[in-house]
Amino acid sequence: MNALSPSVDVNATPMVRFEAVGKTFGGTGGHPAFTALTGVDYTVQRGAIAGIIGRSGAGKSTLIRLVNGLEVPSAGKVFVDGVDVAALDAAGLRALRREVGMIFQHFNLLSSRTAFDNVALPLEIAGVGADAIRAKVLPLLDLVGLSDKAGRYPAELSGGQKQRVGIARALATSPKLLLSDEATSALDPETTQSILELLKRINADLGLTVLLITHEMEVVKTVASDVAVIDGGRIVEQGRTFDVFTRPQHETTRSLLSAASGGAKLPEWISADLKPAPQPGDRALVRLVFFGETAFQPLTARLVAEIGPDVNILAGAIDEIAGEPFGSLVVSYPAEPAVLERAARFYAETGLTTEVIGYGV
Numbered sequence: 001m002n003a004l005s006p007s008v009d010v011n012a013t014p015m016v017r018f019e020a021v022g023k024t025f026g027g028t029g030g031h032p033a034f035t036a037l038t039g040v041d042y043t044v045q046r047g048a049i050a051g052i053i054g055r056s057g058a059g060k061s062t063l064i065r066l067v068n069g070l071e072v073p074s075a076g077k078v079f080v081d082g083v084d085v086a087a088l089d090a091a092g093l094r095a096l097r098r099e100v101g102m103i104f105q106h107f108n109l110l111s112s113r114t115a116f117d118n119v120a121l122p123l124e125i126a127g128v129g130a131d132a133i134r135a136k137v138l139p140l141l142d143l144v145g146l147s148d149k150a151g152r153y154p155a156e157l158s159g160g161q162k163q164r165v166g167i168a169r170a171l172a173t174s175p176k177l178l179l180s181d182e183a184t185s186a187l188d189p190e191t192t193q194s195i196l197e198l199l200k201r202i203n204a205d206l207g208l209t210v211l212l213i214t215h216e217m218e219v220v221k222t223v224a225s226d227v228a229v230i231d232g233g234r235i236v237e238q239g240r241t242f243d244v245f246t247r248p249q250h251e252t253t254r255s256l257l258s259a260a261s262g263g264a265k266l267p268e269w270i271s272a273d274l275k276p277a278p279q280p281g282d283r284a285l286v287r288l289v290f291f292g293e294t295a296f297q298p299l300t301a302r303l304v305a306e307i308g309p310d311v312n313i314l315a316g317a318i319d320e321i322a323g324e325p326f327g328s329l330v331v332s333y334p335a336e337p338a339v340l341e342r343a344a345r346f347y348a349e350t351g352l353t354t355e356v357i358g359y360g361v
């Protein structure tokens with residue numbers, strides 16, 4: 001159980017399971033082979049909102065396209081709700097795609113169809129009759145807050161409204177899994193938040209499992225109960241979002257975190273001049289992470305009392321990851337053995353998580 005996805009059931013068959021999955025493109029007809037994914041072991045629990053984060057070209061889209069059979073693995077197996085996707089015949093694949101909805105960065109709406117008719121499309125394709133379509137589409141438009149826009153064309157809708165139509169369309173066939181491919185990347189921050197809130201509500205109210213891929217830390221931080229970090233076609237780190245982001249183990253996670261807007265961010269003029277090792281007279285710049293309850297405790301006063309008066313606070317923020325509070329502070333103090341020793345003792349006593357960012361003046 002967790003705060004963000006109350007319906008997670010870790011004992012049930014996972015909604016998605018990757019077992020040693022690899023994907024190589026090309027390698028035939030004189031085209032050089034390109035390995036997009038290697039050795040991916042990954043599980044999405046039923047009822048979760050799972051995020052996969054990585055930079056452009058990391059392999060995110062390839063990974064998500066393997067889930068609904070738009071790509072076939074070159075190695076390993078992909079299971080959706082216990083079913084091996086590669087073993088499905090054409091009818092099986094059609095059935096799978098009714099059970100797996102998808103939303104896209106650029107919404108992919110048909111411009112010649114109204115909002116209503118866009119949402120109705122998957123039902124028309126499935127051969128559902130007009131009355132049943134109406135009975136399904138109107139509540140969906142209501143769910144996404146667009147009851148009054150049923151007759152509007154995509155060109156008459158804002159980006160956020162278009163994505164709401166996209167979400168309603170993805171839900172039309174009552175899927176058990178929703179795939180989101182950078183669904184908020186074309187939206188402004190405020191609209192992004194409202195779409196993420198909608199995804200959270202759908203997850204909680206309908207028990208729908210959500211697998212989203214994004215390059216935006218903010219998206220994962222806001223909605224995902226679990227996260228996997230992908231780099232160069234490999235999953236380099238995965239776990240509960242709070243754990244991964246507050247105690248990042250891999251360099252890629254750290255650099256994605258430090259590039260993110262939230263948390264304690266150093267001004268460019270300080271971060272640009274940092275050195276990996278101290279020179280005489282340098283100061284150590286250290287990021288301190290405070291978890292949960294302790295995020296709000298007045299540790300700064302103790303910091304000065306324990307380490308010494310020459311502690312500067314360079315940046316600080318209290319943030320929330322996956323619904324849990326955490327704070328971070330970037331402090332500096334002289335990189336002298338006596339000071340560093342006092343600091344290390346203080347961190348060990350208080351259980352603070354720390355990371356030396358570098359050394360500078």
Ligand SMILES: Nc1ncnc2c1ncn2[C@@H]1O[C@H](COP(=O)(O)OP(=O)(O)OP(=O)(O)O)[C@@H](O)[C@H]1O
Binds near residue numbers: 025035054057
């Ligand atoms: N059909 C294909 N043929 C050849 N190479 C491909 C194909 N599809 C993807 N690739 C390559 O695989 C790598 C991973 O691409 P993918 O689209 O999965 O990354 P991504 O993390 O989703 O990045 P982006 O956010 O930029 O789409 C890229 O180097 C891409 O060029």
